[in-house]
Amino acid sequence: MPDSLTRDSATTSVVVLATTPASRLSCADGTLRDRLSDQLAVLPVLDVQVLGPGGGLGADLRGVAKIARFAPGAVVVLPADLVAHTEALALLLEHPARDTAALVSFEATAAPMRPPVRVEGARVIAAGSSFHLVPEANATFRGVLQAGETDLTSLADVAEELAELAETGKLGPVTTVEAVDLLLVGLVRSGVPVRAAGIGPLHCDRVTGQVSADNAIGRLADVDESRVRLDAAVKDDDGFFATYFVSPWTRLLIRPAARLKLTPNAVTGISIGVAALSAVWFSAGYRGAQVAGSCLLYLSFALDCLDGQLARYTRTFSPLGAWADAMADRLKEYAVYVGLAFGYAAGLPLSESGPDGIWYLAGAAMILQVVRHAIDYSYAGAVADAGRAGASWDPSPVRSLLESADAGRYGVPRQGMLGLAQRMERERVTRWLKKAVVLPIGERMALIAITAGVWNARVTFVALLGWGGVAALYQVIGRIARSAR
Structure with missing residues (x-):
């Protein structure tokens, strides 16, 4: 880790949504939530706040809003049912801009845990959920969203309005699984510029069961993270x-x-x-x-x-x-x-x-x-x-x-x-x-x-x-x- 990004100088807060049963699936490090905690421990994070299950989608969103109102720096929201390379998380947490950004993959095949997005000029210009369509989608959101310090008020406002819409049934049959997806939709559609942080060959997937968790963890070994970091340092869109x-x-x-x-x-x-x-x-x-x-x-x-x-x-x-x-x-x-x-x-x-x-x-x-x-x-x-x-x-x-x-x-x-x-x-x-x-x-x-x-x-x-x-x-x-x- 670069000297300028030590944990002592970190200002980014992380909100872990441990609200789905998949977050308690087992792995070599205990549970998926434990594995994620170990990864965050080696990244420049100020603090980690965990929202547990039981409150429903509205309560989860209001919890994110409350944290965003008082956070001293950028806020990252991610689900605990996430299986990802540490280097993928570092694309946001170690990026010194600490801006508003979302992890995306340019594998454009959407799935329930991979909502579609449209990226143009390294920006997410349209984001989807089970309630929101994305014409001409060319990428998928991989569940990790960061709001920069200047956009925390927007994040809080979006989270509170989404919570109200969910509680009054205006968003249809959405569940806590879609909390992060809805936050990205809200930020994009409220005009907040969201940088698209492409994961490239790295893996970052949400899982729903033990078999999918085991398979996702197994795929991590197929990628050399240090080589990917070196490749990413060289522009792929240069002259x-x-x-x-x-x-x-x-x-x-x-x-x-x-x-x-x-x-x-x-x-x-x-x-x-x-x-x-x-x-x-x-x-x-x-x-x-x-x-x-x-x-x-x-x-x-x-x-x-x-x-x-x-x-x-x-x-x-x-x-x-x-x-x-x-x-x-x-x-x-x-x-x-x-x-x-x-x-x-x-x-x-x-x-x-x-x-x-x-x-x-x-x-x-x-x-x-x-x-x-x-x-x-x-x-x-x-x-x-x-x-x-x-x-x-x-x-x-x-x-x-x-x-x-x-x-x-x-x-x-x-x-x-x-x-x-x-x-x-x-x-x-x-x-x-x-x-x-x-x-x-x-x-x-x-x-x-x-x-x-x-x-x-x-x-x-x-x-x-x-x-x-x-x-x-x-x-x-x-x-x-x-x-x-």
């Missing part, structure tokens, strides 16, 4: 260049870096230093220096990938680290632009704007990248503001909780450009083309390294302006289409 030319070997450095107690911020600092050396070599202007600068730029980008992989492996994210990493990317890239322009100018006679207008080209490339980043950040900020405005306009989830399906929101087929983008995502080749067209940082670093090492800085800047211009146009059209939706 083409990072996926095929960087990550296959930087993943080999993750565990050694963790054993050396290198922090992600330290790796970011090393990456900045290597990029500075790259800019210095580029500024020399002769062919050997250009090749050396290209190699160092590739190494700098590899270290930039490694710092994120190390952060995910050790789960030591921080707002400062994220900000520093983003700023470092911009500073390294612009320093390399300056180095390339100096090196090109050193080898040719000077003119008003430098040889062949190289300084104009460098400035234009830099401005274009600034504009592209502004498009991304301003759009993300606008989406966040719109989401907050929508949630504050209609904060009560009662009406949506009583709807059996929300086809108007979740079942509308995508048309036009967004529909085309979705279809492109389904095909491997077009998906990579879609990723590459926006010229992400990996492709930019590769473009700079190859063109500068093989040709010269003028070719580099012309290529950046051409490809970057297409990328900016694609971004603008895409943002307009999404906004219109």
